Amino acid sequence: xxxxxxxxxxxALLGAACALAFxxxxxxxxxxxxxxxxxPQAATQQREVPELVADLQRRTFDWFWEVGNPDNGxxxxxxxxPSASSVAAVGFGLxxxxxxxxxxxxxxxxAVDRTLATLRFFARAPQGQNExxxxxxxxxxxxxxxxxxxxxxxxxEVSTVDTSLLLGGILFAQSYYDRDxxxxxxxxxxxxxxxxxxxxxxxxxxxxxxxxxxxxxxxxLPYDWQGYNEALLVYVLALGSPTHPVGEDAYVAWSAHYxxxxxxxxxxxxxxxxxxxxxxxxxxxxxxxxxxxxxxxGKGIDYFENSRRAAYSQQAYAVDNPNGWRxxxxxxxxLTACDxxxxxxxDFDGTTRLFRTYAPRGAGIEYALDDGxxxxxxxxxSIAFAPEIAIPxxxxxxxxxxxxxxxxxxxxxxxxxxxxxxxAPLKHGRVTDSGWVDGDYLGIDQGPIVLMIENxxxxxxxxxxxxxxxIQRGLQRAGFxxxxxxxxxxxxxxxxxxxxxxx
Numbered sequence: 001x002x003x004x005x006x007x008x009x010x011x012a013l014l015g016a017a018c019a020l021a022f023x024x025x026x027x028x029x030x031x032x033x034x035x036x037x038x039x040p041q042a043a044t045q046q047r048e049v050p051e052l053v054a055d056l057q058r059r060t061f062d063w064f065w066e067v068g069n070p071d072n073g074x075x076x077x078x079x080x081x082p083s084a085s086s087v088a089a090v091g092f093g094l095x096x097x098x099x100x101x102x103x104x105x106x107x108x109x110x111a112v113d114r115t116l117a118t119l120r121f122f123a124r125a126p127q128g129q130n131e132x133x134x135x136x137x138x139x140x141x142x143x144x145x146x147x148x149x150x151x152x153x154x155x156x157e158v159s160t161v162d163t164s165l166l167l168g169g170i171l172f173a174q175s176y177y178d179r180d181x182x183x184x185x186x187x188x189x190x191x192x193x194x195x196x197x198x199x200x201x202x203x204x205x206x207x208x209x210x211x212x213x214x215x216x217x218x219x220x221l222p223y224d225w226q227g228y229n230e231a232l233l234v235y236v237l238a239l240g241s242p243t244h245p246v247g248e249d250a251y252v253a254w255s256a257h258y259x260x261x262x263x264x265x266x267x268x269x270x271x272x273x274x275x276x277x278x279x280x281x282x283x284x285x286x287x288x289x290x291x292x293x294x295x296x297x298g299k300g301i302d303y304f305e306n307s308r309r310a311a312y313s314q315q316a317y318a319v320d321n322p323n324g325w326r327x328x329x330x331x332x333x334x335l336t337a338c339d340x341x342x343x344x345x346x347d348f349d350g351t352t353r354l355f356r357t358y359a360p361r362g363a364g365i366e367y368a369l370d371d372g373x374x375x376x377x378x379x380x381x382s383i384a385f386a387p388e389i390a391i392p393x394x395x396x397x398x399x400x401x402x403x404x405x406x407x408x409x410x411x412x413x414x415x416x417x418x419x420x421x422x423x424a425p426l427k428h429g430r431v432t433d434s435g436w437v438d439g440d441y442l443g444i445d446q447g448p449i450v451l452m453i454e455n456x457x458x459x460x461x462x463x464x465x466x467x468x469x470x471i472q473r474g475l476q477r478a479g480f481x482x483x484x485x486x487x488x489x490x491x492x493x494x495x496x497x498x499x500x501x502x503x
Contacts, residue, residue: 047457052398053391056380056410057457060450061100063409063441064093065114073118074147078413078440081428084144084153088162089443092451094118094169095284095461098176099454112183115173119190122170125150131216139198139244141166143213157213157221160203164234165444168285170194171237172461175468195470200238200246208250210234227257228271232303233282240474251478255295262299263365266316270301270309274362274369275336276378279307280448283384284455286471287462290483302483308385310364314378315389317363324349325372326435327417330389331396334378335361335370338414338445339428341436346421348372355419357427372418373436376411381448384456404434413438413445 049057068075074085075093097111125135125145135150136142142152143159174191177184205211209224210231225231235254238246261272273279282288288303296302301309318333337360345354355371362369379393398406405415412429419436429438454460465471472488 046459047387049453049457050391050395052395053383053453056394057099057450057453058103058105059408059410060446060453061096061103061105063446064089064096064443064450065100065106067409068093068114069147070114071117072121072150073114074121074145074150075443076147077144077444078442081440083147085147085150086144086162086443087141087159088143088165089447090118091166091169092284092443092447095172096447096450098172098464099450099460102454102458102460112177112181112187115177116183116187116190119170119173119187119194121150122166122194123190129216131155136163137214137216138202139163139194140203140214155215155217157215159213160210160225161212161231161234163198164231164237165281167195167198167237168233171468171470172285172464176464195237196241196243198237198241199244200241201244203238204246204250208247208253210238210246210250210254226254228255228261229273229278230281233285236282236286236471236474236478238474239477240470240472242470242473245477248477248479251293255293258295261365265363265365266313266320268309268313268316270306270313271295271299272310272364272366274364274366275360276310276314276334276362276382277336277444277448279310279385280381280452283307284448284451285461285465286475287459287466287484291475291480291485292482293479304385307382311379311382311386311389314363315393317368322368323353323370323372325370325418327372327374327400331392332374332400333393334374334376334382335363336375336378336381336445337361338373338375338377339438339440339442340371340373340414341416341419341426341429341431342424343427344424346419346424348418353418355416371416373414373416375414375445376405377413377445377449380411381445381452384452387456401434401437404432404437409441409446410449413440413442 064075067079073090075089077083077086077089094115097114100106101108101111126133127136128134129137133151135145137158140158140160140163142156143162144153144156145151146153170191174188177187203210205220206224209226211220212223212225213221225234235251239251258271265272290302292302314335315330315333318328319330321328339358340356342355343357345352359369361373376397379390383390401415405412415434415437417435420431422431428440429436451461455462466484475485
């Protein structure tokens with residue numbers, strides 16, 4: 001028996017206890033009558049998807065809309081376990097609200113109000129070098145902020161990549177809300193303000209590379225973004241800045257060691273990064289189809305094709321299943337950073353196996369970190385690259401494990417059919433007939449699901465972001481050309497005029 005598919009209808013937020021009960025097959029909620037829903041704004045569906053995929057997208061959208069803080073726009077890192085806000089999850093949420101408008105799940109006015117509350121918070125949030133009482137520094141934001149007051153949570157770092165994922169959503173809002181309307185003009189003005197004040201050159205502690213982050217207690221972190229991973233967006237945004245741009249040598253340095261991870265993994269020759277999130281995050285906002293930088297031109301592919309090959313290599317890895325985990329196969333696959341059951345070793349089929357809680361699971365040239373834990377976002381977030389293998393994976397996971405892993409907001413973050421140790425002191429989730437299943441939804445894993453499904457269905461986010469002058473300029477300065485970029489002004493000619501005067 002699998003979880004029932006819910007018809008797309010807007011619903012009220014339930015309490016955490018009820019939501020958790022729903023996720024494990026209990027509490028139900030009533031659907032709002034269809035006639036009460038706003039009409040879709042411009043949902044030009046170009047590609048049909050199975051009912052389950054549409055249902056998954058809607059449920060995942062509802063997670064952002066219903067569990068976020070409407071007063072300041074902050075989105076929790078995870079839910080229903082209490083947590084701080086992840087600024088990266090906010091970026092995914094800001095983008096998801098536009099999808100909700102286009103699909104008719106919320107009105108444009110609702111999306112405008114939530115987006116405006118979010119941007120007002122980030123524009124006004126205190127910045128400074130103090131250890132507590134600030135939300136960020138030099139235009140960047142802390143990785144985690146307290147959900148209620150928006151200040152630094154604990155002792156976490158000012159994060160360049162998480163700020164960039166936030167900015168992806170902010171620049172989406174800047175380009176999407178383009179009407180001659182006071183509120184929408186205010187969104188454009190605030191988005192411009194937030195982006196322009198980010199001091200990318202400050203983050204170049206070891207020029208020309210960009211550091212991963214900073215802490216007031218110890219200064220700049222000792223690690224830089226270099227080599228292919230999720231930080232491709234960091235360099236595009238840093239190059240596109242009209243106020244504090246990095247030099248073009250930064251992108252050259254970032255890609256200088258690509259050859260170390262270029263090769264064939266499970267019959268797919270590509271630029272490797274073991275967890276699939278690295279092949280998804282930047283692609284949520286940037287349409288890499290047909291555009292190439294110097295490296296991909298030399299290889300005769302683009303980054304979109306590279307991500308397609310990465311997905312296929314993981315499917316092949318699951319079929320090969322070198323560790324003999326349960327459930328792996330052609331339609332059940334996908335490793336990425338996600339929750340797990342426990343940091344401890346257990347006997348599995350006669351050998352001692354180490355299991356982990358949250359970890360950067362993946363399989364590629366660099367390493368294979370695989371403890372039998374599968375994250376549905378790995379396959380679902382790859383739907384735009386390889387729908388012919390991603391959609392069957394969504395359907396198979398729902399059919400085989402849906403009664404335990406598919407709930408109120410779609411797929412729970414992760415599950416492990418091999419972990420059946422019912423007496424283990426778990427950090428998250430529970431052990432069921434399906435093995436270990438998580439009890440939480442994670443914002444940074446929910447984001448690629450809802451947004452990449454939409455990019456597959458309609459190219460919507462990509463179409464909006466292709467209009468953004470900062471994205472255009474960043475790509476051009478990185479040396480990208482071809483495809484949709486051919487119709488744009490050449491490097492140095494793209495004008496990032498103040499969007500607050502648009503409309």
